[in-house]
Amino acid sequence: MKITKLTKGISLKRPLEGGNEEQLQVVRQVLADVRAQGDxxxxxxxxxxxxxxxxxxxVSTEEIEQGAKSLDPQLYADLKEAAHNIRFYHEQQKRSGYRVQLANGSWLGQRITPLDAVGLYVPGGTAAYPSSVLMNVIPALVAGVKRIVLTSPAGRDGQLPTGVLAAAHILGITEIYKIGGAQAIAALAYGTESIVPVDKITGPGNIFVALAKREVFGEVAIDMIAGPSEIAILADDTAFADEVAADLLSQAEHDALACAILVTxxxxLAEEVAQEVEKQVAALPREKVARASIAHFGAIYIADTMADAVEAINSLAPEHLEIMTEQAEQVAEQIRHAGAIFVGRYSSEPVGDYFAGTNHVLPTNSTARFASGLNxxxxxxxxxxxxxxxxxWANHAPKIARLARMEGLEGHARAVESRGWRKGE
Structure with a gap:
């Protein structure tokens, strides 16, 4: 990995997103075809x-049950425990509405209502992501959504991975479709003969899925347009180089466009991490992918002070941030922008990906400046x-009418004034 001196105002390297015109045209054609021709x-x-x-x-009920039975019992138990942790964490986020009493018996309030139906996209095809099932479904269940639909691309055998089916079985999800890509997003947004449309679509996918979600936004709601995975590590002399390198590679192996950055x-430590990354990447099964990520979007920055390092992290606003420093909790308090923060040596990023309970669907490409993870x-x-x-009404109608007329909206003024005439007022 390249080692660079951190200077003020530096723009930390990160992957870009958005797709090209050819990909966008493909997606638009798929959306139009599914809307017109359905199944x-x-x-x-x-x-x-x-x-x-x-x-x-x-997917039939029998297929779901068979998938759950086919999974190794220990893995099934691990998934159940992870599901419990995720549910516990998200239960803390539940909010009820409120009512504020005003004078003269009036009141103001807010009602919080779960969405009627959501579609949750689970990546698949060449890989299995049961964790994506847990992370997308559980917040919806906690919110009280009644209809939860899963879509995921099947393998060439026409079957979904047993882990995905097992995760759905644990959560009681039975409406699952073996479709992926832009066609799945179109089916969820517009509906087909077999699929009733939903109100919101969440979940990560490839560039075609991301572009499709962007195109259907407005017809339905979406969670976010997620780009390739990112990790930033903020470390000082107390960190261990082999652990830092391993954590950087945990995200680099995701995608050739993934971003892995150390600020120290x-x-x-910078020198030792660079050596460790080269040593460890050679032993990874996904070596080719990880090497491409490190080559194009990996970097090590050396800061003069911790304050400079923190400033650089806030500028980057990474998806995942690990803090491996002395007094890590105090350093974490200075971070304003990050999708998720992992504090201390034993809080490696995969802890959040799978088990701790926090959600791993997170904002990328510096959108953590204004966006939150799925919740x-x-x-x-x-x-x-x-x-x-x-x-x-009597106390405030004249004020409201004056404000309306100031904006040139006579109809608004007359609407609020109209209430009094029946009593001769």
């Missing part, structure tokens, strides 16, 4: 891109409520 278009694109003929879009105040609030909507008594 037929879904089947045609599945055969074209996933390599098998889709007989039944929906220790020149010694219970993503699956509810908030409705404001107003009740004015007659006396409160």
């Amino acid at each position: 037929a278009a879904v089947r045609a694109y599945t055969e074209k891109w996933d390599g098998f003929t889709l007989q039944e879009l929906r 105040t220790s020149e010694r 219970v609030d993503d699956f509810v909507k908030k409705t404001s409520m107003v009740y004015y008594s007659e006396q409160t």
Whole structure:
């Protein structure tokens, strides 16, 4: 990894997203075809891109149960424990509405209502991501969503991975479809003969999935447009180089566009981490992917002071941030922008990916400056409520009418004034 002296105002390297015009045109065609042709278009694109003929879009109850039974019992138990942890964490996020009493019997309030139906996309095809099932479904369950739909691309055998089916079985999810890519997003957004449309779509996917989500936004809600994975590590001389290198590579192995950055105040650590990364990457099964990530979007920056290092991290606003320093909790308090923060030596990023309970669907590409990770609030909507008594109306109607006329909206003014005439007021 390249070692660079951190200077003020530096723009830390990170991957870009957005796709190209050719990819966007492909996505738009898929969306149009599914909207017009429904199941037929879904089947045609599945055969074209996933390599098998889709007989039944929906996964049967028997397939779900068989998938759960086929998973190694210890793994099934691990998934159940992870699900428990994730549910516990997200239960803390639940909010109820409120009502504030005003004078004369009037009140203001907010009602929080779960969404009716959500579609959760789980990546698949060449890999299995049961953790994505847990991370997307559980906040929706905690929020109280009644209809939860899963879509995930099947393998060339036409089957979903047993881990994905087992995770769905643990959570009681039975509406699952063997479709992926832009066609899955289109089916969830527009509906087909087999799939009733949903109100919101969440979950990560490849560039075609991301572009499709962006295109259907407005027809339905979406969680975010997630780019390639990112990790930043903020470390000082107390950190261990082999552990830092391993954590950097944990994200580099995701994708050739993944971003892995170390910001440190220790020149010694910087040198040792660079050596450790080269040593460890050679032993990774996904060596080629990790090497490409490190080569293009990996970097080590040496800061003069911890304050400079913190400033650089806040500028980057990474998806994942590990803090491996003395007084790590105090340093964490200075971080304003990060999707998730992992504090201390034993809080390696995969702890959050799988087991601790925090959500791993997180903002990327510096959007942590204004965005949050997936949470219970993503699956509810908030409705404001107003009740004015007659006396409160009488006290404030002239003020409201004056404000309306100031904006040139006579109809607004007359609407609020109209209440009094029946009593001769």
